Amino acid sequence: MSKYIVKSVLQVVPVLLILTLIVFILVHVTGDPVTMMLPDTATPEDRRILTEALGLDKPLHVQYGLFLSRLLQGDFGESFRYGQSALPIVLERLPASFELAAASMIVACFLAVPFGIWSALKRNTFIDLLISGVSVLGKAMPNFWVGIMLILLVAVHLGWTPVSGRGGFSHLVLPALTLGTGIAAEMTRLVRSSVLEIIGQDYIRTARSKGLGERIVIGKHALRNALIPIVTITGLQLTNLVGGSLVTETVFSWPGMGQLIVQAVSTHDMAIVQAAVFVIALMVIAINLLTDLAYQALDPRIKYN
Amino acid sequence: MRRGNAKWPLAILLLMIAAIAGCSAAETGGPPGVQRDGAEKVLTIGNTIDNVTFDVHDHGNTQVESIHVNLFEYLVKKDGSDPSKKLPGLAVSWEQLDDMTWRFKLREGVKFHNGDPFTSADVKFTLERVAQDPSLIDYSSYSSIKQVNVIDDFTVDIVTKQPDPILLARLSRISSGILPEKYFKEKGVEGFNAAPVGTGPYKFVKWVKDDRVELVKNTEYWGGDPKWDRLVFRTIPEATTRISELLTGAIDIAVIIPPADIQRVKDSGTTYYTDLESARVQSLLVRQTPGTVTANPKVREAIELAIDKQAIVDSVLGGAGVPTQEAIGPGILGHLPSLFNTNIYNVERAKQLLAEAGYPDGVELTLSSPASTKEVAEAIAAYLTEANFKVKLEILEQTVYKQRDNSNTFKELALQGKGNSMFEAPLPLEIFITENAKGQTDYSNPEVDRLLKAAAVNMDDKERESQYQKVQQILAVDRPRIFLYQNKFNYGVNNRIGFTPRADEMFYAEDIVLKQ
Secondary structure, three states: OHHHHHHHHHHHHHHHHHHHHHHHHHHHHOOOHHHHHOOOOOOHHHHHHHHHHOOOOOOHHHHHHHHHHHHOOOOOOEOOOOOOEHHHHHHHHHHHHHHHHHHHHHHHHHHHHHHHHHHHHOOOOHHHHHHHHHHHHHHHOOHHHHHHHHHHHHHHHOOOOOOOOOOOHHHHHHHHHHHHHHHHHHHHHHHHHHHHHHHOOHHHHHHHHOOOOHHHHHHHHHHHHHHHHHHHHHHHHHHHHOOOOHHHHHHOOOOOHHHHHHHHHHOOOHHHHHHHHHHHHHHHHHHHHHHHHHHHHHOOOOOOO | OOOHHHHHHHHHHHHHHHHHHHHHOOOOOOOOOOOOOOOOOEEEEEEOOOOOOOOOOOOOOHHHHHHHOOOOOOOEEEOOOOOOOEEEOOEEEEEEEEOOEEEEEEOOOOEOOOOOEOOHHHHHHHHHHHHHOOOOOOHHHOOOEEEEEEEEOOEEEEEEOOOOOOHHHHOOOHHHOOOOHHHHHHHHHHHHHHOOOOOOOEEEEEEEOOOEEEEEEOOOOOOOOOOOOEEEEEEOOOHHHHHHHHHOOOOOEEEOOOHHHHHHHHHOOOEEEEEEEEEEEEEEEEOOOOOOHHHOHHHHHHHHHHOOHHHHHHHOOOOOEEEEOOOOOOOOOOOOHHHEOOOOOOHHHHHHHHHHOOOOOOEEEEEEEEHHHHHHHHHHHHHHHHOOEEEEEEEEOHHHHHHHHHOOOOOOEEEEEEOOOOOOOHHHHHHHOHHHHOOOOOOOOHHHHHHHHHHHOOOOHHHHHHHHHHHHHHHHHHOOEEEEEEEEEEEEEEOOEEOOOOOOOOOOHHHOEEOO
16 A cells, blocks of 8 residues: 555656646746736836846746756745745645635535435435525525625624634634535535435345344445545545635635635746645645545455555 | 434534624624724724735835835825825935935934834935846836935935936835835845834734735834824725625725725715825827828827716716826826816717718727726727727736737727826826837827926926926827826725825825724
């Protein structure tokens, strides 16, 4: 098994290299950071001076080579916007993004897993229709709208939580609910279909015919098997969240990665885009690896070598 | 038992929410206007963007400057309601020794937040740094300064390359925040950004990126005990969120209230609305390159007469603007009252002019606009269509728009807003000098060139004023730009705060009062 982990880690290196190349090409091809940085009064001469000062006048392959050599020393370069080293700026944002991602996943699981199971067990009854209908509605409601509605209702009208910003637990409630319910809407359907597949299996019929109570049949036998697809889905959704969520972060003034990356992309702030993509890629790879390892723990039939 | 499955997690979730609500009721604003932090006086302001840097030379942003003016101080301060009036800051008096040399007497007994004394060396360091380093963003506004000579610890001579009638305007904005030479050189830019030091009434506490900047009162401030204990500048980009924070009392002042929310702020009973004319003018860039449809002056006049500027201000901007035919407005030297707040809308005359120009059946042209002014562009396109123009409307994403702007690849018309952080005429008017207009509008008028070049080095204010006014009169007829309206900027303010907007959009906490 440790051979498997080592192999996975080694595979990371070429993946990351290719990623940096793709990001480099895309950011360069789509525009010029100097344009975004200078005020309208800047003359073409000013632009030329800044372009030279930032090393942007060198040929692309030279720029990429310089970037790679610095990367090997852990230096992603300086952010054009902040004038500071890019990697610390990106890492600074991680705790906020983690907090929101984790809280949203908890909300999502809390809603999706029980409701998904329930609607699977009550398949084709009114409960099932209700839950499925609500989850379709949930998917249709944009995050933006849900967030603002929650602010107006819960924070302004009722005064139960602060409006926005990051702070204590109470600051986390609304953004986590906003993001979490959106994810839950999608997850519920997936949980439902996973559970449906399992309760149709023979061993469930066997368990029932042995006279076991429904609680044990579902709670112990079905659920454990359903956990594998549920863990897969949770892992996938988590990888979506690690890049931050621009809309939720903007609505709730949450200082996460989403806002940072979008700003960096629109100002062609190469160093930050590279650093952020790199960090996110590492996290996605880590989550996938953890998910794979979780399977082994959940299902003794699965072995890696 | 099957039913039980879902109910428990749901119940727990609801209980958690209720618990949080119970705990946090004390945390939130409570009744707005009540000071939450006991005896501590905290002023909280909601901006739309985050601070970018504490290197005053490396940004050009008004909101960022509005934080910095509490940390750093200028030699010369602009008056809040009349930006052409200059007040003593870190300089107590000044005089011109000759056309290119200005002598400033500096305030004595001033200390930086780290205890270092403020002297001429710091002025020399600050101004020469931005005047001589082209990689700094604000360089082009200071490159007119040749050098700064230290006469003694509290006297400096600023020498300009040419006579510079607007030097005082340069010294009262953005990059003129005086930096501590010794400390800055020791720490370097990154170190300074982590722990900035100035002479202002408030000291740096922390900067949580994209969240807030916190400042605390400087008990050693030369101007006396500062009014507030703490200043918090929060970054709240989403308008509805910002206004909600204002309405719950979590912030005291909110910037940029969209037209749709103005009434909510007025009606809340705990907040009030206030606005002021900005120096920002929205205009249409008009291409005059020979061969273009708009090279014909009758076509350009027809375009301007076809647009009902007042109607656009009233319906699209919610009244937050004033129609204008000039590049600069009241309070700025060169302003021409006869071109301000005018109504020349005349769609019949526009159609007539278009026919006289040789297009009785109308003519095609392209109007480009950034996405942020989409509604204004759509309104203009509609007006032009009524006057027989066939308008191709091109709404561009911000970065694409900027690139087209820099490469001068707009077609006939482009909608643009131009600010004027200097509050002086050269910035908005010198773009009409032939060399500067090349490729952009391709406008060329030797009389305008002569007047603008003379005014740039004319130290006589009265003469300068009439020169700029003449230029504006010519431009109103030649129309290399069709000026549309001057923007107003606005704020929502909590009733417990007494706040008068400043023409330069700055937040000087010392001028903001807690009404008790």
